[in-house]
Amino acid sequence: MTGETMTGKVVVITGGTAGIGRVTARELARRGAAVVVVGRDRDRGGQTVAELNALGGTGCGAFVQADLSVMAEVRRVAETVTGAWPVVDVLINNAGGMFGRRILTPEGIEATFALNHLSYFLLTDRLLPALRQAPAARIVNVASHAHFGVRLDFDDLQSARRFGGYRAYKRSKLCNLYFTYELARRLEGRGITVNALHPGFVATDIGLRNRWVPRSLWRLFTLFAIDVDKGAETPIHLACSPEVVSVSGRYFFEKRPVRSSAVSYDQAAAQRLWEISADLTEIEA
Numbered sequence: 001m002t003g004e005t006m007t008g009k010v011v012v013i014t015g016g017t018a019g020i021g022r023v024t025a026r027e028l029a030r031r032g033a034a035v036v037v038v039g040r041d042r043d044r045g046g047q048t049v050a051e052l053n054a055l056g057g058t059g060c061g062a063f064v065q066a067d068l069s070v071m072a073e074v075r076r077v078a079e080t081v082t083g084a085w086p087v088v089d090v091l092i093n094n095a096g097g098m099f100g101r102r103i104l105t106p107e108g109i110e111a112t113f114a115l116n117h118l119s120y121f122l123l124t125d126r127l128l129p130a131l132r133q134a135p136a137a138r139i140v141n142v143a144s145h146a147h148f149g150v151r152l153d154f155d156d157l158q159s160a161r162r163f164g165g166y167r168a169y170k171r172s173k174l175c176n177l178y179f180t181y182e183l184a185r186r187l188e189g190r191g192i193t194v195n196a197l198h199p200g201f202v203a204t205d206i207g208l209r210n211r212w213v214p215r216s217l218w219r220l221f222t223l224f225a226i227d228v229d230k231g232a233e234t235p236i237h238l239a240c241s242p243e244v245v246s247v248s249g250r251y252f253f254e255k256r257p258v259r260s261s262a263v264s265y266d267q268a269a270a271q272r273l274w275e276i277s278a279d280l281t282e283i284e285a
């Protein structure tokens with residue numbers, strides 16, 4: 001793994017209390033960063049912070065509790081973060097989930113779309129002022145090769161007519177790419193990079209957390225998965241390696257830029273998704 005120092009840097013990571021995010025948080029704190037971890041579960045948050053603070057050196061952790069599928073909570077997270085850390089060097093949008101049935105958030109938004117896409121979109125927008133204060137800020141969006149093979153249905157972005165858990169997940173990961181590419185165009189020349197990545201198929205509990213599939217089936221699937229340390233290598237690389245300091249608008253796998261699906265490069269679709277997302281999250285497009 002890359003061993004760059006992160007001393008003096010502030011990293012915000014969503015879903016940093018388990019899976020790929022937890023290892024990423026730990027490794028960035030080990031390199032000296034102050035890591036702000038966002039997650040739902042207070043116990044897991046407390047344990048994560050204790051783990052980060054026990055590493056020694058200059059690295060440390062803090063926890064902000066929130067359900068990121070709720071946009072009011074995303075706004076609250078951003079306010080808490082910018083109140084305490086006016087300069088943010090790295091934002092890692094990582095929290096994601098798979099849902100076995102169509103669930104609406106308290107704000108009436110389909111949960112996969114809300115958590116996996118809109119939370120990335122809104123948190124980034126709200127943290128941009130703090131990212132602008134950093135000398136060379138980075139935004140890292142954890143996407144997935146699951147985006148291959150789908151396109152968005154703009155007449156049914158929230159799967160109201162027909163819901164399939166895996167299809168909704170795949171589409172949300174395509175949204176991550178549209179968002180990354182459109183944001184990179186908008187941030188060009190402004191000293192903030194944004195990249196997306198596929199971590200590999202990683203043995204985490206993502207398939208269990210919202211009862212996407214039965215436990216026995218998920219355990220069987222993940223027999224073929226890589227471990228979380230390996231899965232965290234690309235997000236860590238994008239967050240701290242000098243090799244990518246000025247690289248923006250790319251999709252990475254195994255620490256190298258790769259092509260995402262042909263559909264994901266459709267600029268008109270990215271722009272359209274941006275406008276709809278801005279509308280839903282009540283920000284200026």
Ligand SMILES: NC(=O)c1ccc[n+]([C@@H]2O[C@H](COP(=O)([O-])OP(=O)(O)OC[C@H]3O[C@@H](n4cnc5c(N)ncnc54)[C@H](OP(=O)(O)O)[C@@H]3O)[C@@H](O)[C@H]2O)c1
Nearest residue numbers: 015017018019020039040041067068096144201202204206
């Ligand atoms: N695992 C894979 O094979 C794989 C492959 C490709 C891409 N990815 C992507 O990698 C990212 C991380 O996945 P993972 O496999 O590490 O998942 P995971 O082990 O299930 O961890 C998910 C993290 O997100 C948090 N989270 C989930 N729902 C949340 C919510 N509503 N509000 C706030 N935090 C929430 C969880 O914290 P709480 O438990 O506290 O809610 C946890 O910290 C996701 O974006 C996923 O799409 C994973």
